[in-house]
Amino acid sequence: MLAVIQALHPVLQALLATVFTWFLTALGAATVFITKAVNRKVLDGMLGFAGGVMIAASFWSLLAPSIAMSSGQNVPAWLPAAVGFLAGGACLRMIDKVLPHLHVGYPITEAEGIKTSWQRSTLLVLAITLHNVPEGLAVGVAFGAIVAGYPSATFAAAVTLAVGIGIQNFPEGLAVSMPLRREGVSRLKSFWYGQLSGVVEPIAGVTGAAVVILARPLLPYALAFAAGAMIFVVVEEVVPESQRGGNADLATLGAMLGFAVMMVLDVAFG
Secondary structure, three states, rough: HHHHHHHOOHHHHHHHHHHHHHHHHHHHHHHHHHHOOHHHHHHHHHHHHHHHHHEEEEEEHHHHHHHHHHHHOOOOOOOHHHHHHHHHHHHHHHHHHOOOOOOOOOHHOOOOOOOOOOHHHHHHHHHHHHHHHHHHHHHHHHHHHHHHOOOOOHHHHHHHHHHHHHHHHHHHHHHHHHHHHHOOOOOHHHHHHHHOOOHHHHHHHHHHHHHHHHOOOHHHHHHHHHEEEEEEHHHHHHHHHHHHOOOHHHHHHHHHHHHHHHHHHHHHOO
16 A cells, blocks of 8 residues: 555655555544544543654654755755744734634633634634645645655655654644533534644645755755744643643643654654
8 A cells, every 4th residue: 555655656655654654544533433522531642742752753753864965965954944933923924813723621812813702612622724735735845845865765765754743633623622512512523624624734744745846945944934833823722721620740741642642753754
């Protein structure tokens, strides 16, 4: 199966990979068909795990290759990584400032972005969608980078990143569907909203792959940009959400486990 996918164009590879990550978001959302609630400790541990995976992926799969690709160029090796990383965070901050959204577990009065009369369900979906944009972009850029021929940009590394992102997408889908179900939304609608938050990943993935293929000099910047965007999401949203329920130690252990899992995956298979 992987051999067949490896023979495809990188943009198609990115599409298939991000459809896979969306599928795991939908799988997490589908837990509403089994139960109406998930223990808060379990949810916080899973969110911490997701944050750890994203932190590890940001370095091992994005920043480290960005620095490696910049070595021997006409600029300091650290410059593209630093510029792209900060630009990614700044871009997410601007979107965060404008896009109406509501983090899981927060009252409607604490909705962020431009003030709107949109329903709570819509704001919850938009919050998780904001998480998924940099994740889809990271996977897409990783597959697009294969065309450049750098030793650090391999098919195995891109697949490993997609697997890691997919694993941490499971609790993100669950984190949307479960609160909606507890508030009385039907199982089908709760699932629909949960999986909808992941639809943006294939769009971001294909866009990221196409951009770096068409403009290869941007590749080190694009990898670091995706890393900066993911770190912004982790620090600004995922970590606070995981510790809001009073299970800080459990969420922290989950984050460390997630980091270790992603590190092992990347080093062993990437």
